[in-house]
Amino acid sequence: MTRIIVADDHTLVRAGLQRILAGSENLEVVGEAANGAQAMALLEQTPCDVLLLDLSMPGRSGIDLIVQIKASFPRLAILVLTMHGEEQYAVRALKAGAAGYMTKECAPAELVLAVRKVVAGGVYLSLAMAERIASELATSTVDTPGYRRLSDREFDVFLMLARGLTVSDIGDNLCVSAKTVSTYKARVMQKLDLRSQTELVHYAIKHNLLRDEL
Template identity: 35%
Template sequence: MINVFLVDDHELVRAGIRRILEDVKGIRIAGESACGEDAVKFCRANPVDVVLMDMNMPGIGGLEATRKIVRATPEVKVIMLTIHTENPLPAKVMQAGASGYLSKGAAPQEVVNAIRLVNSGQRYIASDIAQQMALSQIEPEKTESPFASLSERELQIMLMITRGQKVNEISEQLNLSPKTVNSYRYRMFSKLHISGDVELTHLAIRHGLCNTEPLASQ
């Protein structure tokens, strides 16, 4: 029996995935949560084989939650199931320790297949995303995102900023000092040739890395 844990801040999405999986032989829904923090805690305390993880959620978000789960419970496999499929997110997520990457537009059977494959120790990346990742290696000048230059931590903080989270909130959730968070912010601004959070959010939206409205102010 494969114990699957669902993580998405939209209850309707979790309900849809639950309906897909609850009648599949050999798969059991172990639980669900609306944020990455709760997912990390649950995986540490309960038997979980595979986590279906959303990317953009309140709190630490899917990228940081993936990193924490894989570090604390390496036997747990994480599949990122998200609307965000643009470079460099798939590569960064896999580098953080995920075993799979799927679009929320994936067919139900593909989700089931991915769960079974990663549980068996293999990796699974949706074919269109894998093709995009391969092309970025072959023709980087045509496919590379400006965000490809960001480190994993910078990308994580970028995603949190574009959700409207403030420096003090980010520092608390990531166990970093506000000074350190601001250092990452200014390093991002320099790499991306921008001057503030509003520009950062607009740029992220243009490149399909967030689906929030631009921030009203910095």
């Protein structure tokens, strides 16, 4: 029996995932968490084989959380299930230690397939995401784009700003102060040599980082 913990801050999403997985042979949801802190506490108390993880829960950055979890539970397979379809998120998640990455638009059958693959020691990416990553690698130049040099938290803030969220909105999403977000914003602007919010949005569009919003 494959034991699964679902970590997502939306109750309806957790309930839907529970139904999908419970209807599949040899898969059992043994716990649910609504944020990173709950996920860590649950993992310490409840043995499991796969963590189904949303990247956008309140609190600690999803990428940071993956690093923390893998440090404490190196044998745990982490399968990211998220709204973020940008390949840069997928690359960062895999580098941090995730065994798979898929968006919430996936079909139930694909989710079950992904869980079975990562628990067997494999890596799972949807075909569309794999093609995006391969295309980016094939077309990349020797010069590394500036956005790849952003830290994981800076990249989070950068994309939220590009989507039109205010500093206060971002602070609420990440459970940090507006002052902290402003510091990250200043670092992003400096690293990318941008002078205004408009330039930041244009930069994100130019590098196809908002393709799911267009």
